[in-house]
Amino acid sequence: MSKIINKKRYWLLLILCLLLGIALWQRNWTVYLYTQAKGGLNVAFNTRPLAEVLHDPKVPDSLKARIRLISEIKRYAIDSLGLKDNPDVYQTLFDQQGKPLVYLVTAAEPYKMEAVEFHFPIIGNFTYKGFFDSTMAIQELKVWKQKGYDTDLGQGIAYSTLGWLPEPILSSMLFYSEGKLASLIIHEMTHGTIFVKNEHETSENLANFIGEYGAKRYLKAKYGIESEEYQKFARGKEWRKVLVTHLNKSTLALDSLYKTFKPEYTKTYKDSLKYTFIRKIVVKEDSLYAQLSHKPLLSSKLKNDDLPNNAYFVGFKTYHSKQNEFEQIFEKQFRGDFRKFLEYLEKRFE
Numbered sequence: 387m388s389k390i391i392n393k394k395r396y397w398l399l400l401i402l403c404l405l406l407g408i409a410l411w412q413r414n415w416t417v418y419l420y421t422q423a424k425g426g427l428n429v430a431f432n433t434r435p436l437a438e439v440l441h442d443p444k445v446p447d448s449l450k451a452r453i454r455l456i457s458e459i460k461r462y463a464i465d466s467l468g469l470k471d472n473p474d475v476y477q478t479l480f481d482q483q484g485k486p487l488v489y490l491v492t493a494a495e496p497y498k499m500e501a502v503e504f505h506f507p508i509i510g511n512f513t514y515k516g517f518f519d520s521t522m523a524i525q526e527l528k529v530w531k532q533k534g535y536d537t538d539l540g541q542g543i544a545y546s547t548l549g550w551l552p553e554p555i556l557s558s559m560l561f562y563s564e565g566k567l568a569s570l571i572i573h574e575m576t577h578g579t580i581f582v583k584n585e586h587e588t589s590e591n592l593a594n595f596i597g598e599y600g601a602k603r604y605l606k607a608k609y610g611i612e613s614e615e616y617q618k619f620a621r622g623k624e625w626r627k628v629l630v631t632h633l634n635k636s637t638l639a640l641d642s643l644y645k646t647f648k649p650e651y652t653k654t655y656k657d658s659l660k661y662t663f664i665r666k667i668v669v670k671e672d673s674l675y676a677q678l679s680h681k682p683l684l685s686s687k688l689k690n691d692d693l694p695n696n697a698y699f700v701g702f703k704t705y706h707s708k709q710n711e712f713e714q715i716f717e718k719q720f721r722g723d724f725r726k727f728l729e730y731l732e733k734r735f736e
């Protein structure tokens with residue numbers, strides 16, 4: 387018996403040493419996974435069931451109405467669009483206390499429109515790396531900057547586990563317009579319905595297209611095509627289309643510029659050509675928005691001389707470069723039949 391016990395102890399000690407060795411060998415990933423797990427558990431253990439929130443007299447009626455609205459949008463996405471019904475999604479509320487929940491780090495080649503891909507076990511590759519801890523996100527940003535990459539730090543507006551774990555409503559979501567909220571909810575539910583592994587750009591573009599299509603259809607069904615709610619969202623979609631077209635064309639043109647760079651060009655000269663071109667992109671955007679009477683997104687960067695870089699453009703490309711492609715498939719191949727379009731997508735990416 388003592389020999390069996392000693393043998394078990396030996397194997398247990400060997401396994402522990404092996405795990406410790408892996409942890410030390412992959413120290414950065416171990417720390418990262420630990421903080422992500424800690425952040426995820428913080429969300430999981432600090433959410434409130436919606437039934438409790440809705441019966442809390444301290445919660446304003448206006449916020450309760452927004453919570454009910456999210457449930458209404460989710461039900462519409464399931465019943466009318468055919469998206470997957472995940473009963474664990476949007477059944478709780480997480481109070482962000484006015485702070486971002488997730489920080490997103492994007493890195494890109496300085497003279498090529500190519501994002502750094504981050505590899506994650508099981509779920510595949512992504513063109514950004516998320517952090518619950520802002521300090522760790524900034525440290526990651528500095529690491530890529532020191533390596534010579536362009537970097538960008540963004541904030542997540544939703545919390546998604548691709549439908550694998552319960553996903554709460556974030557408190558910041560309660561202040562979005564109804565159209566934006568519908569688009570966001572349907573976007574995230576698309577991820578839980580169709581999982582496009584290792585094709586992050588395809589996945590986000592698809593979710594963006596379905597999110598916008600679903601939101602427009604939802605507003606039309608609820609308020610009618612002549613309503614202010616529907617018309618406001620439709621107008622917003624039109625000016626977003628102008629922006630997307632402009633930035634997609636500009637991204638391709640900028641990448642073409644990089645391909646003309648010769649080995650003998652100095653970094654200073656390449657940066658001069660690069661940022662002169664990017665400044666023109668920003669100025670052009672300002673003129674487009676002036677025509678549409680909308681506030682430009684990038685004009686403040688001109689004033690601060692903080693021009694966007696390749697990380698910004700590849701991030702935009704991740705979400706917007708293929709929307710037109712999906713729209714054409716939907717309209718031409720399926721003639722606007724969303725159910726058949728969804729079946730096609732599920733088979734394509736199964």
